[in-house]
Amino acid sequence: MQAPDFAAVRTEFALPSGFPPEVLAEAERAAAAPAGERADATEIPLVTIDPPGSKDLDQAVGITRTAGGFTVHYAIADLGAVVAPGGALDAEVRRRGQTMYLPDGSVPLHPPVLSENAASLLPDGPRPAVLWRITLDESGESTAVDVRRALVRSVARLDYAGVQADFDAGRPHPAIAALAELGPLRRALAVARGAIELELPEQEVVPDGAGGWTVRVRRRTPVEDWNAEISLLTGMSAARLMLDAGIGILRTLPAPESDAVVELRRVALGLGVAWPEGASAAEILAGLKRDTEPRTLAVRRAATALLRGASYASFGNGVAAPADPGHGGVGAPYAHVTAPLRRLVDRFGSEVALAVAAGAEVPEWILEALPTLPELMSASDSVAGSVDRACLDRTEAAVLAGRVGEEFEVAVLRAEPGEIFLADPPVLARCDGDLKAGTTARVRLTEADPATGKVRFALPG
Known part of the structure; x- marks a missing residue:
């Protein structure tokens, strides 16, 4: 490797x-x-x-x-x-x-x-x-x-x-x-x-x-x-x-936009995750199991839209x-x-x-x-996040580099753009094809370049 x-x-x-x-x-x-x-x-x-x-x-x-x-x-x-x-x-x-x-x-x-x-x-x-x-x-x-x-x-x-x-x-x-x-x-x-x-x-x-x-x-x-x-x-x-x-x-982050909460609720209900009337997004997320079941992962991934715009605010x-x-x-x-x-x-x-x-x-x-x-x-923060991502991307690519062309069972996190989670080894990557969030899919590894950290999958065919 x-x-x-x-x-x-x-x-x-x-x-x-x-x-x-x-x-x-x-x-x-x-x-x-x-x-x-x-x-x-x-x-x-x-x-x-x-x-x-x-x-x-x-x-x-x-x-x-x-x-x-x-x-x-x-x-x-x-x-x-x-x-x-x-x-x-x-x-x-x-x-x-x-x-x-x-x-x-x-x-x-x-x-x-x-x-x-x-x-x-x-x-x-x-x-x-x-x-x-x-x-x-x-x-x-x-x-x-x-x-x-x-x-x-x-x-x-x-x-x-x-x-x-x-x-x-x-x-x-x-x-x-x-x-x-x-x-x-x-x-x-x-x-x-x-x-x-x-x-x-x-x-x-x-x-x-x-x-x-x-x-x-x-x-x-x-x-x-x-x-x-x-x-x-x-x-x-x-x-x-x-x-x-x-x-x-202060470390600031705007409260979730109401439209983003409505969209998350739509995604959750569409995936069969119960969302009782009056329940908050925080309550729904806290009630989800900590596992890699596709529906759970898709809801959690959709919830990232709630947390946008982190910043710092000085005053006085x-x-x-x-x-x-x-x-x-x-x-x-x-x-x-x-x-x-x-x-x-x-x-x-x-x-x-x-x-x-x-x-x-x-x-x-x-x-x-x-x-x-x-x-x-x-x-x-921007540099630290990029450094973390670069190290992870390069390691994911190195682990998978010898397996280009193989097929894997994955959880689909997002349909557009396609994003999947492979459990073993644990890899989060883009995937080409007609995907459905919250489901499992059989995908083929098409690229794994340790030099750039680029990893990509596609639906077979």
């Missing part, structure tokens, strides 16, 4: 291969600097939950069941305390925008001395962090929010599979035992808000065990869904602080907040603050939230940066 060429992807998108010397020197100095005065929260038990082997640990979480509901402590890596505004490091991370992930290694936003060491929430002692404390009632609704700089201590470095196994065995880590109750409550609230969760099969490139690469469908565990709800809760809390103060930067200092500040995928206003090691905008969002919560003036360097961030982040 011809191996996918990820080096060519790095070249195509001009991804940097290292950091300039002056940036590395500044990062070294920042890593060695004292944490500064901050609250001592090391008595709060927190854990990190990340993929195995991860060192850039942005978040540590602790959840307590209380008499009136829940208390969430969410510690976030404090990049605002180590990246000096206007310095060489600041300029470099603004140029990069975010960490780019490729199968053979990442292109980090920050030098590893920070992202994998000094600024990461590793479980090796007290670490500086931005600590959110969110109080929730019995239903899981937020009732109070506080955020401040603190010293925290992660007591365990966990991964999703291990945490899921512990919950399944009835022995979850005490710091997150309440996650199994709070996570589903928050998910139910999200559906009630109208949050759109597509849950299409998530393809990923992984080693094939023989020195090469292959594609598989990543299976999300309930723990991942629950943990994601805590991250979303924090981002929603940050957005509320910003909107109340009239300053900040004379600029009004957007008329529609919401995020259609979340069902509420939302701000990025939980991944500052990997995403530029989160550092600025955290600084705004800290200032607002303390009743202090937002620093001038934040005011100057806010208007520039939407364009920087939109451009970075």
Whole structure:
């Protein structure tokens, strides 16, 4: 099998291969600097939950069941305390925008001395962090929010599979035992808000065990869904602080257009998927099974039309907040603050939230940066999406390259333009011919070019 060429992807998108010397020197100095005065929260038990082997640990979480509901402590890596505004490091991370992930290694936003060491929430002692404390009632609704700089201590470095196994065995880590109750409550609230969760099969490139690469469908565990709800809760809390103060930067996505919802309902009913009168798109999607049954895949693929127009909106200092500040995928206003090691905008969002919560003036360097961030982040998101797609396309093509001319049984996601999903190996591709969404079809592989990533199928005949 011809191996996918990820080096060519790095070249195509001009991804940097290292950091300039002056940036590395500044990062070294920042890593060695004292944490500064901050609250001592090391008595709060927190854990990190990340993929195995991860060192850039942005978040540590602790959840307590209380008499009136829940208390969430969410510690976030404090990049605002180590990246000096206007310095060489600041300029470099603004140029990069975010960490780019490729199968053979990442292109980090920050030098590893920070992202994998000094600024990461590793479980090796007290670490500086931005600590959110969110109080929730019995239903899981937020009732109070506080955020401040603190010293925290992660007591365990966990991964999703291990945490899921512990919950399944009835022995979850005490710091997150309440996650199994709070996570589903928050998910139910999200559906009630109208949050759109597509849950299409998530393809990923992984080693094939023989020195090469292959594609598989990543299976999300309930723990991942629950943990994601805590991250979303924090981002929603940050957005509320910003909107109340009239300053900040939001991740925005227009609510689904009514015509798009009507069309989705038409598609769903046409495929035999029940849509009771008065049910929302969020409720219908949440009720679908997580499988690769053709009808389910076709409905989920059609639902992508609900989520169009993602952007960033900065406001304050004379600029009004957007008329529609919401995020259609979340069902509420939302701000990025939980991944500052990997995403530029989160550092600025955290600084705004800290200032607002303390009743202090937002620093001038934040005011100057806010208007520039939407364009920087939109451009970075575009590159990251293209890099992800290029790596996946080239791997799909490499896996199938020796099978041109073979026929496969596939699920049809869309009829026009033709789009199909092959389950083994998991490949999403275009297909020529007269197709019907939500059905299975027998198709022939007509092209698989690892150099370009182009894969195409056609109906036989």
